[in-house]
Amino acid sequence: MSHASEPRVDAHTGTPTTGHEWDGIAELNTPLPRWWLWTFYATIVWSIGYWVVYPAWPLATTHTNGLFGWNSRAAIVDELNELKTIRGAAGAKLEKASLAEIKGDAQMLSFARAQGAAAFATNCAPCHGAGAQGAKGYPNLNDDEWIWGGTPEAISQTITHGIRWDADKDSRAGAMPAFGKDGTLKADEIANVAGYVQSIGGVKVEGSPDLAKGKTIYAENCAACHGDDGKGNMELGSPSLVDKIWLYGSDKATIVNRIQNGGGGVMPSWGGRLDPVTIKSLTVYVHSLGGGK
Amino acid sequence: MASAQNSSIWQKHGIFEKNSIVLVIGIIVAIAWGGLVEIVPLFYLKSTIEKVQGVRPYSPLELAGFNIYVREGCYNCHSQMVRPLRDEVERYGHYSLAAESMYDHPFQWGSKRTGPDLARVGGKYSDDWHRDHMNNPRAVVPTSIMPAYPWLAKTPLDLPNIKEDLRTLAIVGVPYTKEMIDKADADLKAQATADGGDVQKRYANAIARDLGGKPTELDALIAYLQRLGTQVDFKLYDAKANIR
Known part of the structure; x- marks a missing residue:
């Protein structure tokens, strides 16, 4: 049975009751602390102010815009414009300057390298490594060996249009043919030429390939791109085989696999993603890592 | 208690508290009203x-990748929502538009940003x-805390239900035509060949890859990831016209 009775003061706790009683058990009246209650009321009042100042209520075809017409998309446009202004003068100067001019101007160089380092960390480091040290399949950018060229123009071209990036028609194209898969070379021929590549590359020749035969096969199939001396050709993106830098590895299995399946690494084109000043800064940064030509 | 107080509307809550059916009806009315005010305007307001x-x-292959993305719970660590904030736009690119995820069911905006946002990851790698990264993230990013997903590359994509997937999505409003649904299986295989067959006819700019017509789960996931955030050409997008 429950019933309401007149509120009274509970004898044990000294707290008043609400007057609700169930089977002789009375409910104590312990209201919310005043400070809490008034804070709650204040937030309600605050929300009314918020409705007035910021976009809030849906209407028939639009919504209330708020006193100042603030909107997140307009705000980001303003913020980006502000950023453009801050970088504007230095950026415009950088875009036009040659590498020699940039190197001669301490302020311009530090701007380019700071921006380049930041852009590199965000966009390039996942493949080339945080220190541009590279990884298997992703070239080291600190050394002075370049697959597609280490001049500022070549670096800029590579960043802007990528390598073997189909979506960009100006991308650096041309890949090593799949000599084995396409049936140009037989398995024993591939083994011989792989041995020859190891021999000119200065690593221990695995197994017992016929190096004389390998040399002939090399001259007929490989020299057109990698050169008679194995020094490669940056025009074609064919790496040097004699610089002791092995992008995929110098063991026989890896070399055989490359000859069998051909192909080459892929780098996205960044022209659509990064603005020209950022690409210039990246070029300066990469060029300055140690191996720039 | 004075009878004058009992007659006030503020004293009538006892009706709800003492009759469960009345309480249930009351809850339904309250939630329905809230939905009406908060959700319905989104269907007609110009700004939304x-x-x-x-x-x-x-495309079917990309959709298969999307399903794997959902299955593996990628959304638990990766959002797909570049917010209109300066640092995010600087890092990832243009802020996300609602229309870019209009065919995602369920959408993958997420809010747990343990890993980087993936809304614009398409074409970035x-x-x-x-492949290297899914097999072992540490192989390419030494500081990564992402788990490895090595089984994806080893598991052939087995999706006998891709046609039903398309049909189901068509029911909820994704504009898959009858032709698209009928050719779903063929399109899935075609996009995994070098020339792609005529998959581009039905799905503009679908990227075909030479996978011998037998994609793995990883291939499907990559097809999906490489599509993310690449559909809208922001050189043509008028940001100012859409400030409203």
Whole structure:
């Protein structure tokens, strides 16, 4: 049975009751602390102010815009414009300057390298490594060996249009043919030429390939791109085989696999993603890592 | 208690508290009203319906990748929502538009940003990078805390239900045509061959890859990831016209 009775003061706790009683058990009246209650009321009042100042209520075809017409998309446009202004003068100067001019101007160089380092960390480091040290399949950018060229123009071209990036028609194209898969070379021929590549590359020749035969096969199939001396050709993106830098590895299995399946690494084109000043800064940064030509 | 107090409307809550059916009806009315006010305006307000060029439904292979993305719970660590904040736009690119995820069911905006946002990851890395990275993230990013997903590359994509997937999505409003649904299986295989067959006819700019017509789960996931955030050409997008 429950019933309401007149509120009274509970004898044990000294707290008043609400007057609700169930089977002789009375409910104590312990209201919310005043400070809490008034804070709650204040937030309600605050929300009314918020409705007035910021976009809030849906209407028939639009919504209330708020006193100042603030909107997140307009705000980001303003913020980006502000950023453009801050970088504007230095950026415009950088875009036009040659590498020699940039190197001669301490302020311009530090701007380019700071921006380049930041852009590199965000966009390039996942493949080339945080220190541009590279990884298997992703070239080291600190050394002075370049697959597609280490001049500022070549670096800029590579960043802007990528390598073997189909979506960009100006991308650096041309890949090593799949000599084995396409049936140009037989398995024993591939083994011989792989041995020859190891021999000119200065690593221990695995197994017992016929190096004389390998040399002939090399001259007929490989020299057109990698050169008679194995020094490669940056025009074609064919790496040097004699610089002791092995992008995929110098063991026989890896070399055989490359000859069998051909192909080459892929780098996205960044022209659509990064603005020209950022690409210039990246070029300066990469060029300055140690191996720039 | 004075009878004058009992007659006040503020004293009538006892009716709800003492009759469960009345309480249930009351809850339904309250929630329905809240939904009406908060959700319904989104269907007609100009500022929430933004039409943009270039967004098309996923091709069957991309959709299979989307399903794997959901299955593996990628959304638990990766958002797909570049917010209109300066640092995010600087890092990832243009802020996300609602229309870019209009064919995602369920949408993958997420809010747990343990890993980087993926809304614009399409075209940022090569396919090979994604392969290396899924197999072992530490192989390419030494500081990564992402788990490895090595089984994806070893598991052939087995999706006998891709046609039903398309049909189901068509029911909820994704504009898959009858032709698209009928050819779903063929399109899925075609996109995994070098020339892609005529998959591009139905799905503009679908990227075909030479996978011998037998994609793995990883191939499907990569097809999906490489599509993310690439559909809208922001050189043509007028940000100012859409400030409203």
